[in-house]
Amino acid sequence: MNLLLAEDDERLGKLIYHLLEKEFNLVDWVKDGKAALDYALFTEYDCIILDWMMPKLNGIETCKKLRDKGYKGGILFLTAKDAIEDVVTGLDCGADDYLIKPFKFEELSARLRAILRRKEKPFEEVLCWDDIELDLNTHEVRRNGEIIDLSKKEYELLEILLRNKHQVMTRDVLIERIWGFDVDVTPNALDALVKLLRKKIDQKGSPSLIQNIRGVGYKLRDEDV
Structure with a gap:
């Protein structure tokens, strides 16, 4: 699985990156929404993990632009926003799943595998x-x-x-x-x-x-x- 992590918190981002790399091997890490968008336009990712609150482009804006530009892989939000309206907003803008901080890595890993199973179909060529x-x-x-x-x-x-x-x-x-x-x-x-x-x-x-x-x-x- 080829993953992109967009997380601006240095400590949390480094931790998640190393855990993802250990389990899934191919992982890129960026620290703002614009960089996430740029990376996704030139690399085929199976899933993109987006923090909600990021500089330059927030997670919602990044998610919308990814879908507008034809990205068909999985998108999972990581955020401390736990209100039901925030969850609805995240899913309605094009995300496949929504995980609230703090979380256990085992749950993140399981959700990523579930997204991959749902997305395992050939891309339109x-x-x-x-x-x-x-x-x-x-x-x-x-x-x-x-x-x-x-x-x-x-x-x-x-x-x-x-x-x-x-x-x-x-x-x-x-x-x-x-x-x-x-x-x-x-x-x-x-x-x-x-x-x-x-x-x-x-x-x-x-x-x-x-x-x-x-x-x-x-x-x-x-x-x-």
Whole structure:
């Protein structure tokens, strides 16, 4: 099991890290939410353990961003917040389990194994819509079997839309996921990117696969349209 621990308390973090490493071997430890998010975007973790109160991004914000960016592994909260509304908030934002401090390591270990059992199914490797395919392993995009050469941002835009079938992705969310939340990007940049992607994936005489929802954002056109 490959784990990521996000805990800003030096003493507790060091203790948990060593115990996890002893039992599960592969463990990374970061001390803030932004670092947890960055690590998760470049490493495939089976489960991420999040402290609630962390600098830069708290656990709730980190959990939401992880799910928004397509992370499908397990997420477990470690927190001293024990009110029922806090538990509900943690689970509703995308976590799989919630463990209240103080806790015994044996319980943490058992909960991690339980999450792994629930998550033990193959990850989706190819995203499909209509006759277009996006291979998450090779990063190849095909339509009717022919490879389409996309830029990095064109690929990211298409992947987001494919991962969120039937959903309208707002302009703000698309800009944040493609360019980052701390980068100043104009809405025109998104429109230009959509236009470039359409030119590459659409077929002449057919409606665009990408539908503009005026005043809101973009979505994939229904397959039967």
